[in-house]
Amino acid sequence: MPSRLLHASRRALRLFRRLFLEGLQKAFDGASCDSFRHWNGCTIPSHSGAIWIPPARSTGWSMPSHHSRALNGVLEYVGRYTHRVAIANNRIVDIEDGKVRFQWKDYRNENRQKLMTLEAGEFIRRFLVHVLPEGFQRIRYYGFMGNRYRKQKLARCRELLGMRQSDTPVKPKEGPDYRDKVEELTGVSLRECPFCRQGQMVCIEVLAPARGIRR
Known part of the structure; x- marks a missing residue:
């Protein structure tokens, strides 16, 4: 790999x-x-x-490979930018008077945590530097994991491995669903009508996202 x-x-x-x-x-x-x-x-x-x-x-x-001398270090360095945003919310210490104060790690000084204060405009500019342009993706899958022929190639992989091909959908696990979990954690029932507190909520239709609207 x-x-x-x-x-x-x-x-x-x-x-x-x-x-x-x-x-x-x-x-x-x-x-x-x-x-x-x-x-x-x-x-x-x-x-x-x-x-x-x-x-x-x-x-x-x-x-540039000066951040590490081994492949594991390279993967660790690149991994910080594949599944995360430019800055986590817990690193932002304060937002006041048009300025943003946040924590950053100084890798050149024994990875010490330091504070930096920037004007809001400059902070937004630096944040947008990490936003990929349109048409770019953070992660691309190649080979048998490529999206275009993934189904056919995975079937071929199972065939070569001697695995039984199965087109039957996986049955969901029996037990409490997400509504039971929410009620257990918050005490709020997603099945109960929030207005009358007597009727039961029933799913009538699931609306598909409108075309031309990006999430």
Whole structure:
């Protein structure tokens, strides 16, 4: 499994390199390139694209691995961003006077917890940096776990393993359902009408989400 992960990472990195350099080439060739030729007090020659881009295409790019020296460390580092948001609610200490105070971990100083205060606008900007653009996904499944042919390939895997194919749906476990659990924890019954407190709630119809509305 680690070799497959590394192979997928290298393939994604090659794709990123190609798209990045194509965009950079368009920037050099287009009219907007004038804004690049005078940056930070430096004058960039107009033919710089022809000098810089070809070597970048032939040079192998690599992901930064200074956070760890082993694959397990890489997985731990990447795992922080796959199933979590940019910042958990419990790290936000205070929001007052248009400023946000939150905890952060200084990995360069023995992982010590520290406090940082930012203006609300700057905090939102940094948060949105971690939001993926439209069309990107945090996790993509490949091989027999790919969504497109997963059902057929899983059936083939069972066949190769000598497992019995079964199309019968799995019966739900008998016992209390979520409504019983909610009533046990909160004392509020989801079966009882919240207005008259006498009638029983009955599911008549489940409404499908409207088209064009994203969750």
